[in-house]
Amino acid sequence: MSVTLSATLAANEDIERRRRAGERVLHLAFGEAGLPVHPALRDKLAAASERNGYGPVAGAAGLRTAAAGYWTRRGLPTDPDLVVSGPGSKSLLYALLLAIGGDVVLPMPSWVSYAAQADLVGSRPILVPAPPGEGGVPDPDLVAAEVRRARAQGRTVSSVLVTLPDNPTGRLATPETIGRLVRLARELDLMIISDEIYRDLMHDAALPYTSPADLAPERTIITTGLSKSLALGGWRIGVARLPEGGHALRRKLLAVASEIWSAPAAPVQEAAAYAFGDPSELTERIARSRLLHGTVARAVRDRFVEIGADVPMPQGGFYLYPDLSHLRLGGSADITKILLEEHGIGVLPGHAFGDDHAAARVRVAVSLLYGDTTEERLAALTSSDPLQLPWIADNLNYLSMGLKELSLVRHGAVLERHPALVPAPCHG
Structure with missing residues (x-):
């Protein structure tokens, strides 16, 4: 029996290593709830x-x-x-x-x-x-x-x-x-x-x-x-x-x-x-969390849909499962590597979840987009429109640019790396 590190934990450690080295990586690979302790x-x-x-x-x-x-x-x-x-x-x-x-x-x-x-x-x-x-x-x-x-x-x-x-x-x-x-x-x-x-x-x-x-x-x-x-x-x-x-x-x-x-x-x-x-204070916190997760998950889904991905509408939690097979860039391991190494977007390959290796499906977790500090995360939790918060808007814009570049590569366009891919401080 061969025992390896859990795919989610391994991806989290790899992404954190890259970020410490100065790379900007949008962390969509880890199922951390991304909110402060009540x-x-x-x-x-x-x-x-x-x-x-x-x-x-x-x-x-x-x-x-x-x-x-x-x-x-x-x-x-x-x-x-x-x-x-x-x-x-x-x-x-x-x-x-x-x-x-x-x-x-x-x-x-x-x-x-x-x-x-x-x-x-x-x-x-x-x-x-x-x-x-x-x-x-x-x-x-x-x-x-x-x-x-x-x-x-x-x-x-x-x-x-x-x-x-x-x-x-x-x-x-x-x-x-x-x-x-x-x-x-x-x-x-x-x-x-x-x-x-x-x-x-x-x-x-x-x-x-x-x-x-x-x-x-x-x-x-x-x-x-x-x-x-x-x-x-x-x-x-x-x-x-x-x-x-x-x-x-x-x-x-x-x-x-x-x-x-x-x-x-x-x-x-x-x-x-x-x-x-x-208790009422915790049920209120959970209700706010539920609203935040759903709002951001739908916004992230919109970015994948814009490039033609097939993405089932999320109904619970903070996950999406886009299918990028239409890009014809390989299976789940290939598309995951391209997203991380060429576009600074960290996701998990579908085959880690038992899916077909040949299918370009990936697991996306949105919950680390809410901010890097307790103050930012609390602001996201209490905001009536968290998508307008500067750090969340910046993360979504970074995602949009990376996905559009990915889609253009499929169509043979010659691209310059967008500025967000230059090593820079990151927001979640």
């Missing part, structure tokens, strides 16, 4: 800083109760005894794959760590394309044949993993698709793992949202955390909601957790318990 959360963490003892492996009772309330308010009554906390939902997903065992069905494309984690635990991921126009869910019409084929080969297929809304596409699977997947999971006896870390960042709160747990609570696990909705990626805290009657799975999950992380960090649990209580 003062109330900072205060909760500071107040709990002397809590330095080990706690329960499953997480403190206060955090599990708060997380249960979080899901209950979203229509999913939850028993705190079936909530498990860990140092980020990423760790929980890894532990769940170990605890469940067997191979896992993944949507194609899907977040880079799903397939990598499956490899690490000795599972073989089964990649199934998402339905046209959707993301985050393998097409139910294609899953059955793939699972039966794998089982005919003697493989054990135990689970299917979905992301609602999706990274990398920014799209949300429809209630109808979720319904079909749930019926299929029952027919094939598959556990459903639903990564819902972007749930609270739907751009349109009125868009119908169906979790598999709404339809199949007996076989659905939900994971979430605070790294996206409240921009707490560095705090590393996540929670999992186990299925109804999932006490045997809980024992297995805690056995794995006890040998890997022992217990989540106690001070962070205190702040997380407060956050999962949905």
Whole structure:
């Protein structure tokens, strides 16, 4: 088994190295939420800083109760005894794959760590394309044949993993698709793992949202955390909601957790318990974040559409998934290299998400465009028109010029490098 650095983390380190060397690179490659810590959360963490003892492996009772309330308010009554906390939902997903065992069905494309984690635990991921126009869910019409084929080969297929809304596409699977997947999971006896870390960042709160747990609570696990909705990626805290009657799975999950992380960090649990209580100041912050992410994501999409790219309209989170195949500049690795080295635009190649290497699809994250300082990011968060803020407008203009140059290169034009490509201080 060959283990390499996560594509997102590797790209982030490469781009930061280039920027330290004086290159201007527009950082669209990293899924950092790009916003400051809310003062109330900072205060909760500071107040709990002397809590330095080990706690329960499953997480403190206060955090599990708060997380249960979080899901209950979203229509999913939850028993705190079936909530498990860990140092980020990423760790929980890894532990769940170990605890469940067997191979896992993944949507194609899907977040880079799903397939990598499956490899690490000795599972073989089964990649199934998402339905046209959707993301985050393998097409139910294609899953059955793939699972039966794998089982005919003697493989054990135990689970299917979905992301609602999706990274990398920014799209949300429809209630109808979720319904079909749930019926299929029952027919094939598959556990459903639903990564819902972007749930609270739907751009349109009125868009119908169906979790598999709404339809199949007996076989659905939900994971979430605070790294996206409240921009707490560095705090590393996540929670999992186990299925109804999932006490045997809980024992297995805690056995794995006890040998890997022992217990989540106690001070962070205190702040997380407060956050999962949905206090008004934090729900207001999330609402502002949702609006900012959607506004900037649509503006970035417009820049790609201007050069003829096919870009599904983002519905949640801060991601886009442009298809630049019309430029005929090669596959995803080729187009990513050209964007970075010739136009100063850092993105991730689609093949890192399990997509076809030959397709020129890339993952774009817009959340590092909001500013380089806390003051700039707060201004973006509170502005009625963040696109008019000088640093965001400058970033969007830089993107437009780079993409137009990319498109002109396709048509054989001879170009001078635009001034923005000369090494200069950068704004996000």
